[in-house]
Amino acid sequence: MTIRLYDTSARQIRDFAPLKPGCVSIYLCGATVQAAPHIGHIRSGLNFDIMRRWFAYRGYEVTFVRNVTDIDDKIIAKAAEQGRPWWSIGYENERAFNDGYRALGCLPPTYEPRATGHVTEMVEMMRGLIERGHAYEADGDVYFDVRSFPGYLELSRQDLDDLRQPSGEGETGKRDPRDFAMWKAAKPGEPSWETPWGRGRPGWHLECSAMAHKYLGEVFDIHGGGLDLVFPHHENEIAQAKAYGDEFARFWVHNAWVTMSGEKMSKSLGNSVLVSEMVKQWRPVVLRYYLGTPHYRSMIEYSEEALREADAAYARIEGFVQRVVEKAGRTVEPAAEVPPAFAEAMDDDLGVPQALAVIHNTVRQGNSALAADDKDAAVERVAEVRAMLGVLGLDPLDPHWAGEAESSQDLHGVVDSLVRMVLDQREAARARKDWGTADAIRDQLGQSGLVIEDGPDGPRWTLGAR
Secondary structure (H helix, E strand, C coil), X not given: CCCEEEECCCCEEEECCCCCCCEEEEEEEEEECCCCCEHHHHHHHHHHHHHHHHHHHCCCEEEEEEEXXXXXXXXXXXXXXXXXXXXXXHHHHHHHHHHHHHHCCCCCCCXXXXXXXXXXXXXHHHHHHHHCCCEEEECXXXXXXXXXXXXXXXXXXXXXXXXXXXXXXXXXXXXXXXXEEEEEECCCCCCXXXXXXXXXXXXXXXXXXXXXXXXXXXXXXXXXXXXXXXXHHHHHHHHHHHHHCCCEEEEEEEECCEEECCEECCCCCCCCCEHHHHHHHCCHHHHHHHHHCCCCCCCEECCHHHHHHHHHHHHHHHHXXXXXHHHHCCCCCCCCCCCHHHHHHHHECCCHHHHHHHHHHHHHHHHHHHHCCCHHHHHHHHHHHHHHHHHHCCCCCCHHHHHHHHHCHHHHHHHHHHHHHHHHHHHHHHHCCCHHHHHHHHHHHHHXXXXXXXXXXXXXXXXXXX
């Protein structure tokens, strides 16, 4: 079946056909590193990590570019506020983003270019746009003339005459208030680079047009990013690239936000939940499940209750895998192919919720096989489950999550010893037919978040919901 994706520019789901057979090129707008990432930032990287994994499963060679914006107004303002070099702010937060991506199991990009490393490419693009009559210089600033490009605002479906554009502090040389800055003239104390129009620094939008051109060429398959980037960022990228002569992106794919109280999670609103803090409260694999299993175009309303539900749901899957491995006495390798229903869901605009339903149904079948002592059937189901979880980056037996398991191994041993003492008391109560005491012990353990299962080899416990 052909992979189909929702294309923001077309406002519909379209069949995906790559430019080059067997290859997929993706550019994702990555981090602006003025502050450490919250889970809304990491959601975008995670959603496109799942897209990348699915393309790879379908046999494509994927080139995945995720940029770093390491210079902008906010980074400069933060540096002045803290009395630190601008580059130290950027580098510190770039590391925090990469720590977050890595913690949640995102594969590293093929290329991860920084804006400040591509000033030469930006100057070349500005020179070409000025020569073609699409840009102009004013007192060291370089602006894009939006009226010179007839296709401007086609992505966001707005009308130029209705567009309200902030005038911009110090942007007095604009011919039209809606023109946007590609390059900003140097100000005292700010970082700057030499150009034919004097020293200055990049405007936000120019960076991605130049870097996408360098790493993916004049045309590539997919441009991704958060829904909030449609305007002005992606709209301005398109104007610059196409006016320069590039065909640019053939598909535009945007992920939705993580919200709190109905508002987009953001640093400026003070409602962000930092990844570095969240991984102290929840296992990273649970955070990946929470952020990665809703459909990428659906909003996620942050709540502790939703995280607890994600924790419990993943624990059921994880527990099944562990039980089958124990029963089989060996590690069960993932199946060569995922079940057809899972593949059909993923091919249809990365339908992860429907794909997840297939996983949970397979887990139920596997648990029934375990209950019937049908080891062969249980092994078949766990092989399918591992294959499906691998596509989503959630396989509990993947080496990435091994460190997480090892870090909790000692604590698990202590808890196991304590729980075993209580279970021995329960078994003694059952032996003397004191069912009331036995049930009370089980219920008390359940209130502590432990699930007790009685089997032919005696009781076993697993960690359920928090």
